[in-house]
Amino acid sequence: MTLPAASQLRDWLVNRRAELRLALRVTIAGAVAFILAHAFSLTQGYWAVITAVIVMQASVGGSLKAAIDRFLGTFAGALYGAAVAAFIPHGSVVQLGGAVVAALAPLAFLAAVRTSFRVAPITALIVLLGTSVQTLGPLASAIERVFEITLGNVVGVTVALFVLPARAHTLLTESAAQVVRLNAQLMAALMNALVAESGGPVGVAPLHASIRASLKQVETAADEASRERKTHLTDAPDPEPLVRTLYRVRHDFVMIGRAASGPLPGALRDRLQPFILTIRDTACALLTELGDALQMRAPPPTSDAIDASLADYAKEMDALRTEHLIEDLPSDAIGRLYALQFAFEQFRQDLDDLTARTHEMALRDRRDGETGEAS
Structure with missing residues (x-):
């Protein structure tokens, strides 16, 4: 590499230090979450990996907010989705459609009022629709989903705190x-x-x-x-x-x-x-x-x-x-x-x-x- 090209590369790296640090933290968080998800033998461990990547923000405070919002939305959605799956019949297409409406309506309103719960409707749908094709029951599916998201949150915030932290x-x-x-x-x-x-x-x-x-x-x-x-x-x-x-x-x-x-x-x-x-x-x-x-x-x-x-x-x-x-x-x-x-x-x-x-x-x-x- 010629000297001018090396100088340009160095200048580019210096100007992109914040972006490079964030990319490194995201990569580490995703990799650690992947390892832990497999260590815990989670059936859908990719949610822990996705959550760790989503949680990683430009600063520690931003990562904390993303983690709290993700956990609150997931907990509310998983709990309500499990209740709908347990108490509303959804054996046929028509019944399943009615259960979907029952799961979405209140959580969509909650997400509109409080943006912290914006993932709640999505989580409820995953729990409800997932139990129709899985051997896990509604409660077990909800518990595992919350655990997956919690694992991803913990990994994301930990990496944000200790790997090139940006305050x-x-x-x-x-x-x-x-x-x-x-x-x-x-x-x-x-x-x-x-x-x-x-x-x-x-x-x-x-x-x-x-x-x-x-x-x-x-x-x-x-x-x-x-x-x-x-x-x-x-x-x-x-x-x-x-x-x-x-x-x-x-x-x-x-x-x-x-x-x-x-x-x-x-x-x-x-x-x-x-x-x-x-x-x-x-x-x-x-x-x-x-x-x-x-x-x-x-x-x-x-x-x-x-x-x-x-x-x-x-x-x-x-x-x-x-x-x-x-x-x-x-x-x-x-x-x-x-x-x-x-x-x-x-x-x-x-x-x-x-x-x-x-x-x-x-x-x-x-x-x-x-x-x-x-x-």
């Missing part, structure tokens, strides 16, 4: 870092639109779409991180404050975007342009550094530069009011100016919260490091 806390900070960096790009686009000679913000719609998608990833990772905390698998900070802060910053940018829907009036644009460009540069720099700090779980940067730029902008706005240069503007332009200043003030407060959340993440990692050194 949801790490996925959370990585997704949050992505949101913060995208906010930096959005700030640049919006501030450029304010001082442009004509037109509106450029490239904002794709950025909003990317931010929404990243926020969904943050919510998923936060839910999984909360589950890890509840099961005492980690002492990471509560993820909810970080999620709330990211959404408040998101709202700040919505307000800024409304004010930056078009360029400022010509005379005011000339006066405010240096201040707006300074806010753009300092805010983008701080957001980018906060994103890096979140991903690396490092101490956050100081916010002195953005504080100074926003204070200078507020002073210039006071000067414009003192000189009565705002009063003669159209009402729409006046509204946008005051909305922008209010949005900047809210943004500054939420930056303090985001910095505090970043500091919490860094403190947790330092505590873990000190504990590891002491041990």
Whole structure:
């Protein structure tokens, strides 16, 4: 293999580390479940293998959720399916059809109300229809099905915990870092639109779409991180404050975007342009550094530069009011100016919260490091 090809392969492997770790865990979980299913001589041991593969998620918290949901759905479906098979005749095709309806109707409603039970109707059908071609009775079939799924759950969660474990806390900070960096790009686009000679913000719609998608990833990772905390698998900070802060910053940018829907009036644009460009540069720099700090779980940067730029902008706005240069503007332009200043003030407060959340993440990692050194 030539050196350039080897370098490209190495870079590809580095960029796909998370995917490769997940693939390895899935493979190990499936193989271990297969071995144990044969060791227990399960008649349909492939369900244990399938369950172990299904349970394996990107993080330990995700695997726990998948295992709990799988077990609850299987237990409910197996119990009810066995009851239907035992008490409702199904010797003929018509009777079997009636038993299928009786098994599906309540469990389908349960699955619609609680998504944790979405496999319950499937399990009930497997128990009901399986007993018509197996020598096992309804109760024995239900017990074996629950045991198979339990075995797969145990294998999946165990592998998730001990084979290259991926903590949801790490996925959370990585997704949050992505949101913060995208906010930096959005700030640049919006501030450029304010001082442009004509037109509106450029490239904002794709950025909003990317931010929404990243926020969904943050919510998923936060839910999984909360589950890890509840099961005492980690002492990471509560993820909810970080999620709330990211959404408040998101709202700040919505307000800024409304004010930056078009360029400022010509005379005011000339006066405010240096201040707006300074806010753009300092805010983008701080957001980018906060994103890096979140991903690396490092101490956050100081916010002195953005504080100074926003204070200078507020002073210039006071000067414009003192000189009565705002009063003669159209009402729409006046509204946008005051909305922008209010949005900047809210943004500054939420930056303090985001910095505090970043500091919490860094403190947790330092505590873990000190504990590891002491041990």
